[in-house]
Amino acid sequence: MTISFNTKYIFILKGLGILFVITLVSHIFREHLDIINIALIHIIPVVIVAIHGNMKATIFITLLSVIFFNFLYIPPLYSFTVHNELYIWSFFIFAIVGWIITVQAKNLYTQTKQNEMRESLLNIISHDLRTPLSTIIGTTNLVLSNENMDKENMKSLLDDINYASLRMKRLITNILDSTRLSSADMSLKYEWCDFDDIAGVALEEFSDKQKDELLDIKIDDFGLYWGDNILLKQLIVNLLDNAFKYSKNNTKVTLKIVDLGSSVKIEIFNQSNHIDKTKLKNIFDKFYRLEDTDDISGSGIGLAICKSIVSLHGGSIKASAIDEGILIEVNLPIAKKAKLV
Amino acid sequence: MKNYLIQIVEDDSSVKKLLEITFKEYEFNYVSCESKKSAMMMFLSHNPDLLIVDLGLPDGDGKEFIKQIREISKLPIVVLSARHDEKEIIAALDAGADDYITKPFSVNELLARIRANLRRDISDENIPDKIICGELKMDIASRDIFFKQEQLKLTPIEYELLKYFLLNTNKTLTHKQILKEVWGIGYQNEMQYLRTYVNTLRKKIEQNSTRPNYIKTESGIGYRFCCNN
Numbered sequence: 001m002t003i004s005f006n007t008k009y010i011f012i013l014k015g016l017g018i019l020f021v022i023t024l025v026s027h028i029f030r031e032h033l034d035i036i037n038i039a040l041i042h043i044i045p046v047v048i049v050a051i052h053g054n055m056k057a058t059i060f061i062t063l064l065s066v067i068f069f070n071f072l073y074i075p076p077l078y079s080f081t082v083h084n085e086l087y088i089w090s091f092f093i094f095a096i097v098g099w100i101i102t103v104q105a106k107n108l109y110t111q112t113k114q115n116e117m118r119e120s121l122l123n124i125i126s127h128d129l130r131t132p133l134s135t136i137i138g139t140t141n142l143v144l145s146n147e148n149m150d151k152e153n154m155k156s157l158l159d160d161i162n163y164a165s166l167r168m169k170r171l172i173t174n175i176l177d178s179t180r181l182s183s184a185d186m187s188l189k190y191e192w193c194d195f196d197d198i199a200g201v202a203l204e205e206f207s208d209k210q211k212d213e214l215l216d217i218k219i220d221d222f223g224l225y226w227g228d229n230i231l232l233k234q235l236i237v238n239l240l241d242n243a244f245k246y247s248k249n250n251t252k253v254t255l256k257i258v259d260l261g262s263s264v265k266i267e268i269f270n271q272s273n274h275i276d277k278t279k280l281k282n283i284f285d286k287f288y289r290l291e292d293t294d295d296i297s298g299s300g301i302g303l304a305i306c307k308s309i310v311s312l313h314g315g316s317i318k319a320s321a322i323d324e325g326i327l328i329e330v331n332l333p334i335a336k337k338a339k340l341v
Numbered sequence: 342m343k344n345y346l347i348q349i350v351e352d353d354s355s356v357k358k359l360l361e362i363t364f365k366e367y368e369f370n371y372v373s374c375e376s377k378k379s380a381m382m383m384f385l386s387h388n389p390d391l392l393i394v395d396l397g398l399p400d401g402d403g404k405e406f407i408k409q410i411r412e413i414s415k416l417p418i419v420v421l422s423a424r425h426d427e428k429e430i431i432a433a434l435d436a437g438a439d440d441y442i443t444k445p446f447s448v449n450e451l452l453a454r455i456r457a458n459l460r461r462d463i464s465d466e467n468i469p470d471k472i473i474c475g476e477l478k479m480d481i482a483s484r485d486i487f488f489k490q491e492q493l494k495l496t497p498i499e500y501e502l503l504k505y506f507l508l509n510t511n512k513t514l515t516h517k518q519i520l521k522e523v524w525g526i527g528y529q530n531e532m533q534y535l536r537t538y539v540n541t542l543r544k545k546i547e548q549n550s551t552r553p554n555y556i557k558t559e560s561g562i563g564y565r566f567c568c569n570n
Binding site: 201230 | 539551
């Protein structure tokens with residue numbers, strides 16, 4: 001926390017340092033410098049802080065710069081009184097310059113962020129959409145050019161096409177959700193949600209084998225939850241999808257939804273070969289994937305969406321390594337309880 | 342088995358072709374058209390057993406067509422729509438459609454929905470005195486509902502809800518429709534009642550309430566009571 005605080009605000013210290021240095025320099029050479037030059041020099045710290053796009057910091061350094069300038073150079077010297085009202089205008093000009101630069105810097109910053117986002121999206125599209133698509137194209141051509149293929153082979157190839165297109169469908173849903181979730185005006189569609197029902201709908205996205213043989217599910221009976229039904233379903237789907245993908249062959253995934261009174265806890269556990277404890281905290285970052293898992297198809301977008309959904313509900317999500325597996329715990333605060341007449 | 346006639350109203354040629362090939366393969370008769378205007382004429386001249394209607398037609402909204410049909414016929418109407426278009430689907434169901442399928446759809450899903458909708462007997466205007474659905478049996482006159490030969494203990498609202506479901510099996514019912522019919526006008530937005538009572542009802546009739554066989558959730562839209570007699 002302290003490290004990120006320091007790196008985040010270190011530019012203010014830099015601005016302050018420069019302000020002191022130039023004040024010192026202009027004080028030493030004040031005989032040779034005209035007041036206009038000194039004023040111009042005092043705008044440097046304002047510019048330096050303003051390019052970081054933080055309006056509060058800009059106002060702070062402008063104020064400081066103006067106070068220094070006024071106190072030391074504007075007659076009467078060593079006082080805050082101002083005789084000539086023209087100098088008041090120069091203070092305004094300081095502030096305006098700072099404001100313009102801050103606004104521009106802010107725009108530039110969001111643009112860079114958007115570009116980064118777009119680039120990552122393109123990467124996904126080129127890799128993760130291409131993989132199933134090449135299966136579809138290749139297999140379809142194979143089927144089309146072999147008219148006398150026996151039924152069994154044909155069926156297995158068609159199954160491949162089916163599976164590949166379902167993967168593409170899920171990925172497209174996730175990409176759409178992720179752009180929707182990261183847009184600023186995203187608001188939740190709150191309604192009364194039943195976790196039994198949500199889990200049931202989420203399960204429909206998985207194969208019978210996964211549902212019947214590879215999943216243990218336990219849901220407490222705690223009434224309705226006030227949240228976004230569609231997004232909570234997506235949360236469960238992505239958590240399960242992730243658990244199935246990374247679980248050790250033929251070991252069970254467990255899903256528990258527990259009533260903690262003031263919050264709901266969702267726990268999902270899978271045994272896994274891919275655990276590096278130090279990297280677990282990164283798995284909720286967008287496009288992050290555990291190393292050595294290239295054989296597992298996925299974009300790294302699923303868990304990032306989980307995190308967005310959870311934080312939009314005011315909750316928390318964390319992953320930990322226990323018993324040779326990964327446990328993901330989601331905590332969702334209960335905002336209100338349903339009243340039934 | 343009767344040879345059913347299905348009318349397809351769909352302007353997208355590849356989707357239409359897929360539907361036509363499917364129906365040919367599974368021995369349904371079909372007629373197809375591409376616009377709202379020709380759909381009405383075709384309906385009147387062919388008198389089909391089931392309608393499949395795409396919501397976005399070149400010469401107008403499929404919902405308008407559904408409303409016009411509902412004034413003259415009770416035949417099953419299945420709507421085709423793009424995914425993520427819940428509002429449109431709900432509006433079409435409220436306009437009188439019985440069910441919906443989202444694109445892209447699988448052929449199995451399509452056939453299951455069509456068969457289920459054809460199974461509903463629309464010719465009989467009177468409510469039957471007995472309804473049997475899987476292991477559920479309801480006697481309308483005595484108000485008794487049996488599950489696996491044992492009488493179900495239901496609260497009055499649970500009873501009304503299950504009765505409404507049993508009278509509208511294999512039909513997608515929107516949240517609003519159910520709330521209005523079971524709780525009454527003015528309760529259309531009281532989702533917490535519906536969610537709670539579906540939950541308690543499932544605990545009484547479903548073997549596994551997260552893998553329901555009877556009360557299926559249509560996410561964002563409503564519920565379907567499935568009957569595969």
